[in-house]
Amino acid sequence: MTDYKEEQRNEMEALQSIYPDEIEIVAEEPYHSFKLQVQPQNAEDFPDHAMSAVILFTYTENYPDAAPIMEFDSTEDMDDSQQDSLMEFIKSQAEENLGMAMIFTIISAVQERLTTMMEQAAKDQETAEERRKVAEEEAERKRFEGTRVTVESFMAWKLKFDAEMAELRRLRGLSDIANKKPTGRELFFLDSTMNDSDVKFLQSEGDTLEVDESLFENLGDLELDDDFEDVEDDPDDDDEDDD
Template identity: 45%
Template structure:
């Protein structure tokens, strides 16, 4: 007849010696304890950790112990589900033998795998960002490929911008432009316009030099101003 209590005591002593810094007894009746399992450090020193709680049942190891995740660090929900599934598989494979060390070792390996996955994810994210940067650089260098869709969109936008510019220009011209005034409107604006013109002519006349010798014999000419056929030009031609 199997002495379950004896096997459990012996295993408990062995577990305490293997994990002296992470093993903690919670109760004696039933026997319950925790073991903290930490992964190996990753490339950048990152680790994941879980504290497993085990409780012996009366017929352990012919029946599996009870277990739960007591606490965890840096683990996602999916990781914890994987750990619980792993414990179930290992317990079924090791029925009839004390199995706490085997269960803890399996979880330790799983945590190391999780750290490796974190590393791979980080590296893949880095490569993805590098690819995106390269693609962005190519697009900036090559320009945007013209398709019917983006050409029509550009054309519609361009036509709107041109129409807006024309509207603004027309509005500015209307605001800044002055209507062309008629002569009457100019006169009504400046009542001195007529006298100013006369003054201009007088000022211009003062500056004209007249050769008086051209008119010395004009009184000796027999000019018949009353003759309707009188033509000074013909007289000039006769004298020649």
């Protein structure tokens, strides 16, 4: 009969010797439970994608003939999909190694897996950066080139432009007409009652029109221009008259 407890104690001693700084004992009863920090050996090669994980292992009653309970205590620089993928990988490793002490094998496989994941993340970032640069260069090129003009696109633009200009001229004409002050002549022709206003005025006065003669009594007191007086006193005019 297999003594599972003994096998588990032996493996724990080996793990503490191999990973003195990475292992943390959480419990010993009823079964050993411990955390192991896992980092890829070349993490320094990928400073922007330094993935790591702390895995919590708990032995089961029949370990190693049955897989231990495994879950992430924490992860670094991994999204949910990457965590799920890595856990599926860990479980597959446990299934492949049933019947023997497997923790060291699982940790070694996870280290290699993390390296592969970091390499892929670095490639994905590089590809995304290249695509971004290409997109920016293309956008910059199009900005300088502008829109390519064809005969069809030019004619469509011209029709639209001509229509807009015609509408603008029409609106300006309406505005000028609305704001223009009519002249006396225009008022005369616009108001038909002014055509016979003088006739109506005379008819209203009868056959005779009275004039206020007092308005013309003081014409002699008016100061006439010197030029006008010179014309009246010009002796040449008198000579001509004598002749």
